[in-house]
Amino acid sequence: MPEPLPSTRSRIPGSGLAKGLAVTLRTMTRKTVTAQYPDTQPHLPPRSRGVIGLFEENCTVCMLCARECPDWCIYIDSHKETVPAANPGGRERSRNVLDRFAIDFSLCMYCGICIEVCPFDALFWSPEFEYAETDIRDLTHERDKLREWMWTVPAPPALDPGAEEPKEIAAARKTADKLAAAEAAQAEQAAQAEQAAQAEQAAHAGPTASADADPATPGATGPATPPATGPDTPQEGES
Numbered sequence: 106m107p108e109p110l111p112s113t114r115s116r117i118p119g120s121g122l123a124k125g126l127a128v129t130l131r132t133m134t135r136k137t138v139t140a141q142y143p144d145t146q147p148h149l150p151p152r153s154r155g156v157i158g159l160f161e162e163n164c165t166v167c168m169l170c171a172r173e174c175p176d177w178c179i180y181i182d183s184h185k186e187t188v189p190a191a192n193p194g195g196r197e198r199s200r201n202v203l204d205r206f207a208i209d210f211s212l213c214m215y216c217g218i219c220i221e222v223c224p225f226d227a228l229f230w231s232p233e234f235e236y237a238e239t240d241i242r243d244l245t246h247e248r249d250k251l252r253e254w255m256w257t258v259p260a261p262p263a264l265d266p267g268a269e270e271p272k273e274i275a276a277a278r279k280t281a282d283k284l285a286a287a288e289a290a291q292a293e294q295a296a297q298a299e300q301a302a303q304a305e306q307a308a309h310a311g312p313t314a315s316a317d318a319d320p321a322t323p324g325a326t327g328p329a330t331p332p333a334t335g336p337d338t339p340q341e342g343e344s
Contacts, residue, residue, distance in 0.1 A: 143235075149232045149234075151232075151259055151262070152230070153230075153232045153234075154215045154217065154230050155230070155231050155232045155233045155234040156210065156230075156231050156233050156234070156236060156246075156251075156254050157208055157213075157219065157220065157228055157229070157230065157231065157251065157254070158228070158229045158230070158231040158251055158252070158254040158255035158256075158257065158258050159206055159227060159228060159248055159251035159252055159254075159255060160226070160227050160228075160229065160252075160255050161203055161206065161227065161248055161252060163225045163226055163227040164203055164206065164225065164227040165201065165225055165227075166181060166183040166201035166202075166203050167224065167225075168181060169222050169223065169224065170218075170219035170220075170222060170223055170228060171219075173218050173219065173222045174218065174219055175214070175216065175218065176212045176213060176214055177212070178208055178209040178210075178211075178212035178213045179206075179207070179208055179209075179219060180205065180206075180207045180208075180209070180245075181203070181205065181206055181207075182203075182204040182205035183201045183202055183203050183204050183205075184201075184202055184204060185199045185200065185201060185202070186199065186200055186202050187199050188200055203248070205247065205248065206247070206248040206251065207245055207246060207247045207248065207251075208245070208246060208251065209244060209245040210236065210244045210245070210246065211241050211244040211245070217230065229255065229258045230258065231254040231255070231257045231258050232257065232259065233254050233257045
C-alpha cells in the first residue's frame with residue numbers, strides 16, 4: 106500500500122513565510138552589483154550563440170544550409186564559371202561562384218542547424234550580439250557583415266590529452282608517413298646507384314692509367330726501344 110501523505114497540520118504555521126523572509130534578508134545584506142552596460146561588456150560563455158559568421162572561402166554554394174533552415178532565412182545567389190583545363194588536352198570544368206549570402210536575423214531562431222549541416226566548415230557561431238537595428242528590414246545582413254563577424258569567432262577549445270585522435274588527422278598522418286618513407290627509399294636507391302657508378306668508374310680508370318705510364322720514367326715497365334740502325338751507324342768490328 107502506498108504510504109500516506111504527511112499531514113499539513115503537523116507543520117508549524119507560517120514556516121513558509123519565514124523561509125521566504127530569510128531569503129529576502131540574505132539578499133538585502135549583499136552588495137548590489139550592476140553591470141554598467143555598454144561601458145562594461147558582459148563576460149559571455151565561450152559557446153554563446155550570438156550571430157553566424159561566414160567564411161566564404163570554404164563555401165561551395167551547395168545550398169545545404171538554405172534547404173535545411175527551418176525558418177527559410179538564408180538567401181544565397183550564385184553563378185557558374187568555366188575553369189580552363191590545368192593540363193594541355195584536359196577537360197574544362199565549371200564551378201559555382203558565390204554572389205550573395207544573406208541571413209535574416211529577424212526570422213532566425215538560432216537553432217544552429219545550418220552550422221551543423223555545413224559539410225565544408227563555412228559557418229560558425231560568433232559571440233557578437235550588438236547588432237540591433239531601428240528598422241526590422243535592416244536585420245538582413247549580407248555576406249560582408251557576416252565575414253566581419255567571422256573574425257570574432259573564438260578559437261576551438263583544446264582537445265583532451267587522453268582523447269582519441271580524430272580519424273581525419275590519423276589518416277593524414279598515415280599518408281604523410283608513407284610519402285616520407287617512399288622519398289627516403291628513393292633517396293637511398295639514388296645514393297647506392299651513385300656509389301656503384303663511382304666504383305665502376307674507378308675500376309675502369311685504374312688499368313688505363315698504368316698502361317699509359319711513361320716508359321722513360323724510372324721504375325716504369327714497357328718494351329725496350331730498339332737501337333737505331335743506318336748507313337752512318339758504325340757496325341761492330343769496324344774502326
